[in-house]
Amino acid sequence: MKDIDGRSALACGLAATSTLAMADSAVAQPYAPSQGTEIAPGVRRVDLGKRESMIPAYKTVSMRDVVYQPKSKSMNMGMANDMVCHCLEGELRVNQGPGKDFTVKKGDVWSCNKGLPENDENVGSGVAIMRVIDLLPT
DSSP states (O other), rough: OOOOHHHHHHHHHHHHHHHHEEEEEEEEOOOOSSSSEETTTEEEEEEEEEEOOOTTEEEEEEEEEEOOOOOOOEEESSSEEEEEEEESSSSSEEOOOOOEEEEEEEEEEEETTTTOOOEEEEEEOOEEEEEEEEEEEE
C-alpha cells in the first residue's frame, strides 16, 4: 500500500465533496409555502413546463409538481387526460377507485388514465411531492 501525501489527500477530499454536491443537486427542490396555485387546503400545484410531444397519440406533454403539506388531501373525480406520476418526496396514499388503494414512497412511479378517479393523501410526516407528466391528446 502506498503512502499518500497531504496534496493527494486534499485532492481526494475535493473530488469526494464535488461528487456529493452533484448527487445532492438531483434532490427535489423545496417549494415556498405560497409557490404555485392552491388546489386544496395544504396542496399546491407548481407548473414546470410544456412542449410538443413526439408520441403520435399525444399533441403535447407538460410537467407539474403537486406539493402536499403533512396530512393534506386532494380529490379528482376523473382525470382530464392520461398521465404518469412519480413520488419525488414523501409518502402518499393513492386511491383510484373502489379496491384500488396503494401507498407510494419517494421514487415510486404509477400511471393514471383519462376518466380514472384519484384521491391522494400525504400520510408521511414531511412534505410530499408528486411529479405529474400530463399526456395531452391531439
